Amino acid sequence: MNNPLYPKALKNLVDSLRILPGVGQKTALRMALYLLERNPSGAQKLSAAIGSAMADIHKCTQCRNLTDKEICLVCSDPTRDESLLCVVENPADVFALSQSVEYKGLYFVLMGNLSPLDGVGPEDVGLDLLESRLAKGIIKELILATNPTVEGEATAFYIDEIAKPYNVRVTRIAHGVPMGGELEYLDSNTLSHAFRARQQF
Missing domain, CATH: 1.10.8.420 (RecR Domain 1)
Incomplete structure (x- = not known):
C-alpha cells in the first residue's frame, strides 16, 4: 500500500x-x-x-489442539475412548469432525504436514510426541484423517510406518464421491480414491 x-x-x-x-x-x-x-x-x-x-490460547500438551488450558476439553473428557486416536492436520479439522461425525475417541493435531522441501520434518508436526503416545500401548486404532493431497498422503504413509512396531491398527478415512455428486463432474484423483476405497454393498 x-x-x-x-x-x-x-x-x-x-x-x-x-x-x-x-x-x-x-x-x-x-x-x-x-x-x-x-x-x-x-x-x-x-x-x-x-x-x-x-x-x-496455546497447544494442548497431549493432542496439540488449540486450547486455553494445559489439557484441552477433549483430552480431559473421561467418557472418550482412549484406544482410538484420529490424526488430523489442523484444529479446523477437529471442529469439522466433531460437528459431523459420531466419534468418541481422541484426536492428534499435526498443525501441518511433512514437507522436506519447506524444511518441515517429523518433529515440526509432532510425530515424536505421537510415537511416544503409541509406545504407551493404550492406542489400538490410529485413524488417519489427513487431506488427500501429496503432502497429506506422504504424511499418512510416514505415520503408518511409525505405527507398525507398536501393532496398532491403522485406518484411513475414505476420500471419494460426495453425497449428491455425479461421476462425470469429479476429477480423476477423487474417482481413484473412491474406487480404491470401495466397500461391501
Missing part, C-alpha cells in the same frame, strides 16, 4: 489485515475504513479479542 495520502497508521492497519487468507488490498482497505468510521467500538473489541487469544 503505497498511496501517500493514507496516514501511516491506516497503512499499517491495511497491511495487517492483508495477512488474513483471501483478503486483498481493496478488501483490507474496506475493512479498515469500516472499523475506523462506522464501528470504532467493534474495532476495540476486535483488538482486545486478538490480544486475549494470543495471550491465552
Whole structure:
C-alpha cells in the first residue's frame, strides 16, 4: 500500500489485515475504513479479542489442539475412548469432525504436514510426541484423517510406518464421491480414491 495520502497508521492497519487468507488490498482497505468510521467500538473489541487469544490460547500438551488450558476439553473428557486416536492436520479439522461425525475417541493435531522441501520434518508436526503416545500401548486404532493431497498422503504413509512396531491398527478415512455428486463432474484423483476405497454393498 503505497498511496501517500493514507496516514501511516491506516497503512499499517491495511497491511495487517492483508495477512488474513483471501483478503486483498481493496478488501483490507474496506475493512479498515469500516472499523475506523462506522464501528470504532467493534474495532476495540476486535483488538482486545486478538490480544486475549494470543495471550491465552496455546497447544494442548497431549493432542496439540488449540486450547486455553494445559489439557484441552477433549483430552480431559473421561467418557472418550482412549484406544482410538484420529490424526488430523489442523484444529479446523477437529471442529469439522466433531460437528459431523459420531466419534468418541481422541484426536492428534499435526498443525501441518511433512514437507522436506519447506524444511518441515517429523518433529515440526509432532510425530515424536505421537510415537511416544503409541509406545504407551493404550492406542489400538490410529485413524488417519489427513487431506488427500501429496503432502497429506506422504504424511499418512510416514505415520503408518511409525505405527507398525507398536501393532496398532491403522485406518484411513475414505476420500471419494460426495453425497449428491455425479461421476462425470469429479476429477480423476477423487474417482481413484473412491474406487480404491470401495466397500461391501
